[in-house]
Amino acid sequence: MKKCPFCGEEVNDDAVKCIHCGEWFNKDMAPANAAAEKTLPAEYQKFNWGAFLLTWIWGLGNNVYIALLVFLFFVLGFIPIVNLFSGLASLAFCIWLGIKGNELAWKNKSWNSLEHFNEVQRKWAMWGAIITCILIAIIVVGVVLIIVLAAAAASTASY
Numbered sequence: 001m002k003k004c005p006f007c008g009e010e011v012n013d014d015a016v017k018c019i020h021c022g023e024w025f026n027k028d029m030a031p032a033n034a035a036a037e038k039t040l041p042a043e044y045q046k047f048n049w050g051a052f053l054l055t056w057i058w059g060l061g062n063n064v065y066i067a068l069l070v071f072l073f074f075v076l077g078f079i080p081i082v083n084l085f086s087g088l089a090s091l092a093f094c095i096w097l098g099i100k101g102n103e104l105a106w107k108n109k110s111w112n113s114l115e116h117f118n119e120v121q122r123k124w125a126m127w128g129a130i131i132t133c134i135l136i137a138i139i140v141v142g143v144v145l146i147i148v149l150a151a152a153a154a155s156t157a158s159y
């Protein structure tokens with residue numbers, strides 16, 4: 001074992017990169033884009049629909065655990081008076097996740113390349129859209145069913 005000169009944690013003797021702080025021991029061995037690795041290029045800093053629509057599921061898949069905060073808003077929704085604001089707050093949180101999603105996912109998880117990152121986020125957005133459509137369809141069918149059943153019950157009652 002040797003000590004990392006950057007953070008002081010113990011690492012394997014043959015390690016070329018610190019597993020604790022991510023610093024390369026020999027800067028020449030670091031990928032050319034290592035410095036740029038952590039900052040997402042501006043053209044990729046667009047709205048993340050996967051994060052916005054799937055929140056905590058997307059968060060678990062992308063190591064963005066702050067997305068789990070949606071459960072807090074969900075719980076707050078059961079508290080009287082607080083629930084007047086929790087709906088709005090959770091919507092604001094989802095929008096924030098959408099705005100910050102790409103940046104957070106890029107930082108928190110390791111990606112092969114920008115293309116890989118973009119492709120995976122595109123799939124999340126696609127699944128987010130599919131699941132949202134299914135949920136809306138279920139709600140619409142449910143509402144229609146309730147109206148039809150209520151109308152049927154009203155017409156039998158009037159006989």
Ligand SMILES: [Zn+2]
Nearest residue numbers: 004007018021
């Ligand atoms: Zn270190």
